[in-house]
Amino acid sequence: MTEQLNWGILSAAKIAREFVAPAIHASARGRIAAVASRTPGKAEALAAPYGPVAIHHDYQALLADPGVDAVYIGLPNAAHVEWTEKALRAGKHVLCEKPLALTAAEIEALIRTRDETGRFAAEAFMVTHHPQWLRVRELVASHEIGRLVGVQGGFSFYNDDPGNIRNDAAQGGGALRDIGVYPAIVTRFVTGEEPGKISARLDWDGGIDASARVWADFTSFTLEFFVSMRRAPWQQMLFHGEKGWIRVNAPFNAEAYGDPVIEIFTVAGGRRFEHFARIDQYAAQAEAFAASVFDGAPYACPLEFSLGNQKMIDAIYVAGGG
Numbered sequence: 001m002t003e004q005l006n007w008g009i010l011s012a013a014k015i016a017r018e019f020v021a022p023a024i025h026a027s028a029r030g031r032i033a034a035v036a037s038r039t040p041g042k043a044e045a046l047a048a049p050y051g052p053v054a055i056h057h058d059y060q061a062l063l064a065d066p067g068v069d070a071v072y073i074g075l076p077n078a079a080h081v082e083w084t085e086k087a088l089r090a091g092k093h094v095l096c097e098k099p100l101a102l103t104a105a106e107i108e109a110l111i112r113t114r115d116e117t118g119r120f121a122a123e124a125f126m127v128t129h130h131p132q133w134l135r136v137r138e139l140v141a142s143h144e145i146g147r148l149v150g151v152q153g154g155f156s157f158y159n160d161d162p163g164n165i166r167n168d169a170a171q172g173g174g175a176l177r178d179i180g181v182y183p184a185i186v187t188r189f190v191t192g193e194e195p196g197k198i199s200a201r202l203d204w205d206g207g208i209d210a211s212a213r214v215w216a217d218f219t220s221f222t223l224e225f226f227v228s229m230r231r232a233p234w235q236q237m238l239f240h241g242e243k244g245w246i247r248v249n250a251p252f253n254a255e256a257y258g259d260p261v262i263e264i265f266t267v268a269g270g271r272r273f274e275h276f277a278r279i280d281q282y283a284a285q286a287e288a289f290a291a292s293v294f295d296g297a298p299y300a301c302p303l304e305f306s307l308g309n310q311k312m313i314d315a316i317y318v319a320g321g322g
Contacts, residue, residue: 005290006033008068008092010059010083012042015097016074020124023282024072025050029290033069036062059083063090070293072124073097076165077172081106084121088113093293094121095285099177100303104310111303120293121303125185127252128300129284132260132276136239136246137190145266146243151187151223153238155179155252156231162206166229169207175227176202176212176313182252183214183225184312185301186237193218195312202320205230214316233257243267254281 007024009016009032024030034054037043047053056062063071063086070093073083081101087094088110100123101107114121127133140148157179165171166178188194195216203211211228235257237248244266250258260276291297316322 003029003290003294005030005093005293006067006069007031008034008036008062008065008071009046009074010036010062010071010087011074012037012039012046013074016072017046019282020072020074020097020286021046021050023280024286026280026283027286027290029294030286033067034062034065060086063087063092068092070095070120070289076168077102077177078170080172081110084110085113088117088119088121091117091119093119093289095124095289096121097124098181099123099172099310099313100306101310102172102177104307104314107303107307107310111307114303120289120299122289122292122299122301123303123306124285125181125301125306126281126285127182127186128189129288130254130260130276130281131279132248132251132254132262133186133189135274135276136186136248136262139246139264140190140239140241143241144264145239145241145245148191148221148239148241150221150240151191151225151238152240153183153187153223153225153236153251154227155182155235156226156228157233158231159229160205160210167206167208167210174208174210175229176209176316178229179252180212180214180225180227180316181309181313183223183227183237185309186248186251187218187223188305188308188312189300190239191218191221193220194308195223195315198312198315198319200316200320202317202322203228203230209317209320209322212316212320216312 035043036056073096216223237251247263254260
């Protein structure tokens with residue numbers, strides 16, 4: 001009989017309702033066992049499509065539920081560290097929405113807690129589980145485009161709603177924490193390198209960084225990207241080598257933003273396109289998480305890798321005067 005991971009969903013936020021819960025339900029080794037929300041009716045609405053599901057109106061009650069093996073945390077950013085630690089100490093495995101923490105020091109503390117409790121914990125960077133990023137990493141490593149010299153990218157959407165948590169400084173809002181983490185994570189994932197010198201310009205609005213431009217020197221290449229919550233939706237990543245380049249059409253929200261296609265140009269072979277099957281990267285994340293819990297399989301984005309990303313975000317804020 002296939003081992004099954006019984007998940008508790010902590011918060012009925014949009015990311016949980018529309019992406020993570022359906023993905024867990026669709027995964028081969030996961031089922032939704034419980035949902036907790038402090039807002040009347042929300043837990044029930046999220047749980048409705050998934051059969052018998054325990055409903056809790058208190059987060060601590062979900063952590064005490066013996067029918068829950070693992071917890072997905074989709075709470076506002078400022079609550080991630082607190083509830084990740086509580087879940088680990090309650091004996092649950094944890095998948096926490098990004099950003100896992102607001103500072104690198106907080107992730108270092110969570111790594112210690114993970115090790116003390118013996119539970120598995122990870123940050124929900126679903127992009128590291130999408131085949132298109134495994135392929136880009138392979139192409140860059142094989143020098144398909146020659147020596148990598150530069151990476152450029154961007155991610156934007158428009159949201160100036162003062163009631164939205166992304167625009168709430170007290171809840172850990174801001175463009176860097178919400179979407180700036182993505183150009184950072186995929187660049188580090190593809191290259192295996194960490195940044196050195198970082199420069200940044202942050203544009204502030206209502207106490208949060210609404211937009212940011214970032215320049216970073218890595219060991220063998222440079223990175224330049226922008227993120228904004230005050231521009232029309234757009235996303236793209238370009239890896240530029242001495243003998244070619246690779247463009248990722250829908251780097252972060254494959255399917256929702258566009259088809260997963262990478263465009264490859266080399267001076268020797270011209271231009272070609274590689275198309276990827278339509279997959280749910282959130283379901284791939286759930287499968288990978290279960291494989292790590294049950295089989296000890298290596299995880300694409302362990303907490304140590306998340307720590308490196310948070311160090312980069314911390315350095316961007318410092319460089320931008322944040």
